[in-house]
Amino acid sequence: MVCCALPVVFMLPLGAQAGIKQVSPGAYTPPAYEALPLGRVKPAGWLKRQLQLMRRGSSGHLDEYYPKIKVDNGWLGGRGDGWEETPYWLDGALPLAYLLDDRELKIKVLRYVNWTLDHQRPSGYFGPLTHGEITGDVTIDAAHANEGEDWWPKMVMLKVLQQYYSATEDKRVIKFMSKYFRYQMEALKKAPIGKWTEWAQSRGAENVMIAQWLYGITKDDYLLQLAALIDQQSFPWTTWFGNRDWVINTATYRNNTQWMNRHAVNVAMGLKAPAVNYQRTGEQQYLQNLRTGWQDMMTIHGLPMGIFSGDEDLNGNDPTQGVELCAIVEAMYSLENISAITGDVFYMDALEKMTFNALPAQTTDDYNEKQYFQMANQLQISKGVFNFSLPFDREMCNVLGARSGYTCCLANMHQGWTKYTAHLWYQAPDDGLAALEYGPCTVTAEVGRKHREVTITEVTDYPFSDQIKFQFSINKETTFPLQLRIPAWCDEAVMLLNGQPLRKDKGGQMITIQREWNDKDELVLQLPMRIRTGTWGRNSSAVERGPLVYALKLQERWEKGTDAAEGAYFSVYTPDDWNYALRRQDVRHAADSMKVTMERPLDSLFTWNIKHAPIEITAKARKIPSWKILNGVAYQPPTDREGLYKGPVETTVHNITLIPYGCTKLRVVAFPVVR
Incomplete structure (x- = not known):
């Protein structure tokens, strides 16, 4: 697609990060918190029931009735659809399978994983067969990169493979990704990230993130060079978030001029770009730009349920503006990565507000139908042409339907609850554990200098209850640091250990409890919730109370x-x-x-x-x-x-x-x- 130029104050060359120098690979900064292997956190209580509803609904069965995935699927070697929707579905269905330890669902999703791993081209290229491969004698390699196809859906499949590796440690994934990224390093010289679509150009941070994740395992410097190259060829979100002209223009323009720059799902994915770039470079300006961009965006486009408007464009803070479901789940995923990289409670609080308010309101109880756009003040759900930037001729943007609006949300919505569950707990520095978000679950990890296994059962009705119990199961007493988030909305948290007062802490921080933990220890965290109001x-x-609106x-x-x-x-x-x-x-x-x-x-x-x-x-x-x-x-x-x-x-x-x-x-x- 072709976009016209906005005023000069808005435009910068792609990859030109104003005021930020590209730092050498030696400046790589590990994340503040390391993700636990997929499956180490197991849902319980209401959260497990939510995932079970998804399993019985579309998350577990979309491939059985949705034609784009069911019929001659390109990600299984067929001639059917080979773009984003199958990887989108897998991006939620695969973690769901491992979170629930569901054998049948694992078998289902691994068909796609194994086909992808087994059919990588000798050059490193992967994905559905290209038009050139089907119709002619074409070999996709770096010299013939133009014969390949869109980079974008491969970025989503890389996220799927990353999660698969996290759950299984299948070494095929590391070999596969290393081979692909070496191909991409050369291919981008002939076929830049935006060659086929602006979707890839606007969402390059997804690609950068996985390349840097692999660097964390292999320490191959070319991966950081590749990450920098992709960032340079992609939309410069870090600059836009930091220089403030971008957010002003998103509130001004309502036409086809540069609409991809204010498309809410692109913005939601772009949110992670400054943090991912900070991880690669150690440059603090990236994080300053992220905070500026988030605060500006929520001031101009923020809605009470914790998400920015996006119907499909960013569209102001009037409570009758809509927000796309894809924007919610992608913003959640960005905030999960930002929280882990930065360790900043500000983004952890933003994540829980979005999750507990915006996310559940946009799907049916059985997780089979969804709204393409929800409104904050919503007095009826009906067909119609509303004040959205994308009012389809069929007037189906607002109703609850499997295929209403665009079907990207039908395929993509499954990652919201699953990834939130998987990211409740992280490995903390000094062989500790950290609870960045809260919900009923169990977590098993190795802790302490001797790497002893501990299981913590988190018993709670949070966010509806202000009390969280952490029950410890450990073979032998072990000293390790336990980090807990005290949300900013909590004036003062109270902790009890085995029924006795332990400590009190003010909100808006991560606190560390360093001690020797014993089997059957019980730590109770109380987060008093006060009714308050906010202006929108x-x-x-x-009206708000705790994390709930x-x-x-x-x-x-x-x-x-x-x-x-x-x-x-x-x-x-x-x-x-x-x-x-x-x-x-x-x-x-x-x-x-x-x-x-x-x-x-x-x-x-x-x-x-x-x-x-x-x-x-x-x-x-x-x-x-x-x-x-x-x-x-x-x-x-x-x-x-x-x-x-x-x-x-x-x-x-x-x-x-x-x-x-x-x-x-x-x-x-x-x-x-x-x-």
Whole structure:
């Protein structure tokens, strides 16, 4: 595709990192936390049930009914689809198989892994058979790199192979990747990363990341040279995040000019680029640019559930803008890598907010249907043309359907929960363990100077509960450091060891407990959750408690329909009143005026929906009579400089019920504020 140039203030040569010099390979900086082998963390409780729902749904069976994967698949040597969607599906289905230790699913996904490993060309090139290979006597090697095909889907398959190696240590993967990267080093001279598509050019950080991962194993310097070359040929995300002109332009332009630079999924993948480049070079400016870019983007495009708008473009912070499901799972994966590389709690907190709020709200309970775009304030899910930057002619962007919108999200959504689960725990420095995120699970790892095996069972209903128990199983007492994240939203965490007070720590840091641990030790971490409010687009206010954002509880009426091109789908409507505004006094003193009126343990059938919402908050509110749905959307009422709606408001004060955002399909989360 061809893009026109934006104003000079925006454009920089690809790979030109303003103010940053390319540092020699000797500056490589290992990540702050090393990933554990896939399978060392096992889900439990509600998290295991979520993965089991995915296994029974599309995550475990997409290849059986979705034609692009089922029919003559290119990643199995066929003549069918050989682009991104099969690797996308495998990128979630493979870790799911190992997290659940599911033999049948392992057999299924390993067909694709083994075909890929077994059919690498002598030159190192890999992937589905190219058009030239099928139709003529063409050998794909560095001298004939132009006869190859798009670099982009190979980047996704490299992530799949990385996870496979993490789970199995199959040495074929190291040999395969080394051979491919040597081919790529030469081939990029003839066929640059963006030769076939801007998708590869905009997502080069995915390729860089895997090359550097392999360097961490083999220490072959050419891998860092390759990583630098790919970065130079790719979109310069680090520069754009740091120089601020880019984010200004994303809020200005709404046309085909340079749209790939503000495409939300590209941005979500590009987020990791500064951290990955920092890992290669040790240059601190990369991390400064990352923080600047994230904060600017969330200021201009941020939504209450912890993600930036993207429908498909970045599209401002109005709570009626949409966000693509692919953008959520890719931003999560970027934040997981950023957190491990930098050790910065800021990004760990951002990851959990996005995961527990934005992610579960966009799929059906059985994980078979999804919304291409969700809205923060969403009063109906229906066909229509909304204020999105991509309003398909078929008007299917907002409904819940397997094939609604683009099917990339159907293939890609599976990596969200699986990778979050796999990255709850990491190996910490000095032979320790670190919990960067929280959820019910068990982790097994070798710790201490003598590398003794320890299993820690994490018992919790987090994020719905503020208490996390860590139960230790170890053959012999062992000294090692245990690192725990204290989220910034927590004023002060309290820890008990075997029922006795141990320590208290302020939020916004990783803390280390260095001691001799014994079998049957139990460490309890308490993270008191206070009700608070935050200000979002159009001077709206959202209610938060701990990592969860809370939204108006609305009954749902589901209707099934069928589109001739995109198949079966669901629309959702509510019979309930919804046009409420919060009172300013309650917004300012939320912890005193709003109350948790229901808090119950999760049952064994917990699902992210209104029926199973385990917490309710009651708040005072007044109705705005003129606030109505127009063309399927509840556009935000206007406010003055004080952030108040000054139009007619009913005098009656109502008690409204709020539940976790992730349990809703319809909701108000960004409330207007009145006196």
